[in-house]
Amino acid sequence: MARAVPETHDEILTAATRRFAATGYRGTSLQDIAREVGCSKAAVLYHFANKEAILTELMAPAIAVLQSLDERIALATDPADAQRVAAEGFVNLAVRFRREIAVLRGDFPELLAQPAFAHIQRISERLVDALAGHPERPSARIAALVLLAGISEACGEFLDLGEEVLRPALLALVTRGLEPVDRPAPPHSSTPVPPIHTED
Template structure:
C-alpha cells in the first residue's frame, strides 16, 4: 500500500540501488522501486523521468571520477600512463565498488544507452593507458583483463576495508600488466 506522503528523491535512489543490487538493472522495474519505497510509480516518475535517469543519477559521482581519470591519462604515455591508469582505476573501484557492483554483468547493455555511451570510449582509452599505449596484443589483453576483472569483481570486496583493498588491487594490477619497455 502506498504511503500518503510523497517520498524524497534520496529515498527513491536508495531503494533503486537496493533493488538493482538484488535483481539487476534490467530485472528491476519502476514499480518494484515504488513498492520498495512504499509510494506510487507516479511518485517515482515525479522525481525521475525514467529508470535510465535514476541509474544515471546513481552513477553520476562514479562517472565524474572516471571522466577526471580520463582527463589525467590524456597526455600520459608509457609507464606513466600505466601508473596513472592503474592507481586511478583502483581508487575509483575502491571508492565506488557498491555502485559498480550494481551493474555486474550488465555493462555491455548499459553502454548502449545514450547516458552511458561515452563510457565505452573512456574504457578504450583506459585500456590503452593500462597497456602503456603498446601495440603488442599481449599488453592489450592484459589491460582488458585487469579492467574487466576489477569491474566485475567489485561486489566481492564490499566487506574488505579500503586500506586493505587498495594495496591488494594495486599489486594485482602491477603483476598483471606488461611492463613498458
Template sequence: MARSKTRDEILTAATRQFAESGYKGTSLQDIAAEVGCSKATLLYHFDSKDAILAELCAPAIAELRDLLDQVAAAPDPDTARKIAVQGFVDLAMRHRREIQVIYGDLPALLLQPALQPVQVLTEQLHATLAGTSGSAQSRLSAKFVLAGLPAVIFACTEFDDETLRAALIATAGRALESLS
C-alpha cells in the same frame, strides 16, 4: 527537504535493486515498493528508469573523465599507467554498486543514452593500460585489469578497504608490468 530525501531514497533503493536483480530485472514498482512510495511519487522525481540510471552513474562517469584527464597530463606512459591503475581502483571502490550495475548488464546498458560515454572512456583507459606495444598479451592484460578489479571488489568482503586497495593496485601492477 522531503523531496530531496525521497529522491535520495529512490536512488539508494534503485542502486540496490539494480545490483541485485539487474537493470532489466528491476521495475519502477520494485523501487517504489522498497522506498515505501507510490510509483506516481517515483515518477514525480524521475521520469523513467533510464533517468534513475543516468543520475546513478553520472558521478562515476564524471570521475572516469577526470581520471582520463589526469592520465593525459602524465609526463610518460609508465606514469600514465600508474595513475590509471590507482585511479581506476579508487573509482571502482568508491562506486562499487554503480559499477556492479553496469557490469551486471553491460551489453544492454551500454545502449542506454546515459551510459554511451562509458564505452569510449573505457576504451581510452584500456589503451593506456595496454601501452603502445599492441601485443595480444598487453591488450588482454589490460582487459583483465578492467574486468577483474570490479569483480574482485564485489566478491571480497573479508578485507578492509585499505588492504583491498593496496592488494588490487599491486596485483594490477603485476599483471601489467611485463608491458613496460
C-alpha cells in the same frame, strides 16, 4: 498503505540501488522500485522521468571521477606514466564506488550501448589503451581487459572489506599483471664533447 510521494529524492535512489543489486538493472522495473520505497509508480515518476534517469543520477559521481581520470591520463608525459596513472586511478575509483559497480555487474555491456553512456564507452577504450601500454600488442590489451574486469568483479564481491586491505591488494595485482612499459631514455646532451689531447 502506499504513500503518495516519497519523503526524499535520495530515498528512491537508495531503493533503486537495492533492487538493481538484487535483480539487476534489466530485471528491475519502476514498479519494483516504488514497491521498495512504499509508494506509487507515479510518485517515482514525479522525481525521475524513467529508469535510465535513476541510473544516470546514481552513477553520476563515479562517472565524474572517471572523466577526471581520463583527463589525467591525457596529460601523462609518456606511456609508462599514462599506465601508472590509469592503474592507480582505476583501482581508487573501483574501491571508492564498489557498491555502484556491484549494481552494474552483468548489465554493463548493455548499459554502455545506451546513448546516455556512449561517452563512457570511449573513455573505457582509452583506459584500456593506457593500461596496455602497448596498444598494438594483443597480449598487453588482453592483460589490461582481464585486469579491468577482475578489479570490477572483486570490488563488487568484497563490499565489506576495508579499503586499507582491498586497495593495496588490487594495486599489487595490477603491478604483476600488466605488461611493463619502458620509460624513454633521456635525450643525449647536444653539447659537443671536447677532444682529448695527448702529449706528443
